[in-house]
Amino acid sequence: MPLLEVKNITKQYEKDKKVLSGISFDVNGGEFISIIGPSGAGKSTLLRCINRMVDFSSGEILFHNTDIMSLSKKDLRKYRTQIGMIFQHYNLVSRLTVIENVLHGRLGYKTTLQGIMTRFTEEEKKEAFHLLEKLGMREHAYKRCDHLSGGQKQRVGIARALIQQPKILLCDEPIASLDPNSSKVIMDHLKNISQELRITCIVNLHQVDVAKHYSERIIGLNGGQIVYDGAPQELTTTNIHQIYGSEAENLILA
Amino acid sequence: MDTVKSSVTFDIRTKPSGKIKITNWNKSKVVMTGTLLVLTLLSMYGFLTFDYKEINLIQATLDTLANLKLMFLQANLNNFTLAEAIYQIGLTVGLAFLATIIGAVISLFIALFAAKNLSPKPLANTIIIFIAFIRAVPTVLWVFIFAIAAGLGSEAAILGMLLHTVAFLVKAFAESIEELDAGVIEALRASGANWWHVVTNAVIPSTMTSLLSWTFLRFETNFTVAVAMGAVAGAGGIGFELFMASGFYFDMKEVGFITYAILLIAVMLEFMSTRLKKRYIVKS
Ligand SMILES: Nc1ncnc2c1ncn2[C@@H]1O[C@H](COP(=O)(O)OP(=O)(O)OP(=O)(O)O)[C@@H](O)[C@H]1O
Ligand SMILES: [Mg+2]
Numbered sequence: 001m002p003l004l005e006v007k008n009i010t011k012q013y014e015k016d017k018k019v020l021s022g023i024s025f026d027v028n029g030g031e032f033i034s035i036i037g038p039s040g041a042g043k044s045t046l047l048r049c050i051n052r053m054v055d056f057s058s059g060e061i062l063f064h065n066t067d068i069m070s071l072s073k074k075d076l077r078k079y080r081t082q083i084g085m086i087f088q089h090y091n092l093v094s095r096l097t098v099i100e101n102v103l104h105g106r107l108g109y110k111t112t113l114q115g116i117m118t119r120f121t122e123e124e125k126k127e128a129f130h131l132l133e134k135l136g137m138r139e140h141a142y143k144r145c146d147h148l149s150g151g152q153k154q155r156v157g158i159a160r161a162l163i164q165q166p167k168i169l170l171c172d173e174p175i176a177s178l179d180p181n182s183s184k185v186i187m188d189h190l191k192n193i194s195q196e197l198r199i200t201c202i203v204n205l206h207q208v209d210v211a212k213h214y215s216e217r218i219i220g221l222n223g224g225q226i227v228y229d230g231a232p233q234e235l236t237t238t239n240i241h242q243i244y245g246s247e248a249e250n251l252i253l254a
Numbered sequence: 255m256d257t258v259k260s261s262v263t264f265d266i267r268t269k270p271s272g273k274i275k276i277t278n279w280n281k282s283k284v285v286m287t288g289t290l291l292v293l294t295l296l297s298m299y300g301f302l303t304f305d306y307k308e309i310n311l312i313q314a315t316l317d318t319l320a321n322l323k324l325m326f327l328q329a330n331l332n333n334f335t336l337a338e339a340i341y342q343i344g345l346t347v348g349l350a351f352l353a354t355i356i357g358a359v360i361s362l363f364i365a366l367f368a369a370k371n372l373s374p375k376p377l378a379n380t381i382i383i384f385i386a387f388i389r390a391v392p393t394v395l396w397v398f399i400f401a402i403a404a405g406l407g408s409e410a411a412i413l414g415m416l417l418h419t420v421a422f423l424v425k426a427f428a429e430s431i432e433e434l435d436a437g438v439i440e441a442l443r444a445s446g447a448n449w450w451h452v453v454t455n456a457v458i459p460s461t462m463t464s465l466l467s468w469t470f471l472r473f474e475t476n477f478t479v480a481v482a483m484g485a486v487a488g489a490g491g492i493g494f495e496l497f498m499a500s501g502f503y504f505d506m507k508e509v510g511f512i513t514y515a516i517l518l519i520a521v522m523l524e525f526m527s528t529r530l531k532k533r534y535i536v537k538s
Contacts, residue, residue: 087441107442157441164445
């Protein structure tokens with residue numbers, strides 16, 4: 001049984017403009033999937049439908065066979081703890097320390113009062129340090145986040161997502177603001193996470209070569225529709241045509 | 255040569271006299287100039303037609319100067335001691351402090367619902383409009399409105415100042431909160447954090463310094479208001495002593511002393527709040 005089943009979903013922000021139309025795919029545990037497509041194709045929207053930061057207009061998404069649209073407010077919070085998210089601009093609270101930001105990933109498990117009092121258990125704190133250690137960020141634990149480089153911030157973002165103990169990681173252009181070296185570090189970490197911890201990674205990417213190199217599966221989006229869904233080795237020039245339109249081809253393969 | 259000249263002259267505007275115009279008379283400039291002109295004419299008319307009675311303008315000016323000299327060069331206390339003066343100043347500062355602190359706490363809660371990134375737009379807009387109405391009425395008027403129920407005194411003064419403080423701070427706080435990066439809120443929500451978690455773990459830490467700066471700024475305003483309230487609304491404190499010294503004892507030396515004391519505090523507050531504002535509120 002797949003972990004996540006996306007069935008024929010559509011999304012419209014405005015009346016007669018479908019941002020997503022008829023999107024269907026299944027996701028298995030531990031898969032590494034890249035979603036590629038031109039700007040405005042609906043990649044970010046699709047990711048946010050999965051954790052219901054955006055409510056889709058029609059269709060169904062099943063997580064462990066549960067329809068996520070039927071979740072109550074409380075269950076939705078519980079569901080979201082199982083889905084980590086990583087962002088292009090890291091989205092950390094810059095005035096707080098690295099360790100405080102990592103622990104924010106545990107808020108989903110807290111009652112309102114515990115969250116307000118920032119009551120974290122010793123185990124949670126140890127786990128936070130452990131994750132930072134694994135991501136090579138241990139010595140920065142007490143630094144304020146605005147003193148970090150982009151690559152370091154993104155690793156804090158990853159630690160914050162991992163401490164949720166998620167089943168799925170949604171990554172919205174995680175390396176779009178990073179230089180090639182930091183990009184490689186981040187992508188390697190994501191790859192490790194999916195292989196060692198069997199956490200499914202769904203990554204929005206703008207670089208086809210990166211997508212090909214890291215993923216087990218590529219989904220190509222264009223105009224809100226899936227135009228390619230398959231292995232990276234089988235992605236042909238014609239497919240790239242379909243995804244990005246013919247003009248872009250030279251740029252991408254150059 | 256010729257073509258360049260003609261293409262340039264094309265959009266140069268000239269006055270009827272043929273000279274080149276450099277101002278652009280738009281609507282607001284016309285209104286501004288018109289208002290200034292009318293005001294100038296009115297004041298000239300006023301000075302010419304005042305009923306000066308027996309007052310000799312030169313004599314009056316000299317007397318005023320003599321009073322000013324008494325006030326500011328021979329400032330002294332006669333009707334009460336220095337210790338008492340300090341106590342009265344403390345009272346005024348206390349009045350301002352109370353109104354500011356209580357106001358800030360109330361404002362923070364309301365501002366959470368008035369910030370469009372935390373609260374539904376209709377609710378946020380309703381609060382902002384409502385608050386604008388309260389702010390439009392001067393503090394003194396609010397004090398008098400409360401005085402109807404509570405009687406003139408420190409209660410009415412505090413309530414009036416409190417209301418105006420809240421109206422001011424809610425707007426300032428809400429705007430500070432709205433500056434918070436939407437992505438941060440999204441990140442926490444996406445991990446399952448609820449609204450209160452977002453407020454206490456992201457919104458407050460990110461905006462704390464600017465909230466405190468605004469509060470201090472308001473404290474400075476409230477100090478001057480509290481002085482005035484002491485005199486006008488009988489709220490006590492140094493303002494009341496000032497009122498007594500000038501309007502009751504006609505003790506110019508004492509008025510001078512009190513003015514210096516108030517000035518000292520006001521300048522100190524102003525200095526601190528300007529620095530805070532530069533550092534935390536105005537972003538380059
Ligand atoms: N909140 C919103 N309200 C209205 N329209 C939106 C909203 N969010 C996205 N859209 C529209 O939906 C379409 C898809 O946006 P989306 O951000 O999902 O694209 P994307 O593939 O992630 O693009 P990019 O590569 O630039 O990030 C765009 O046309 C965008 O204008
Ligand atoms: Mg996007």
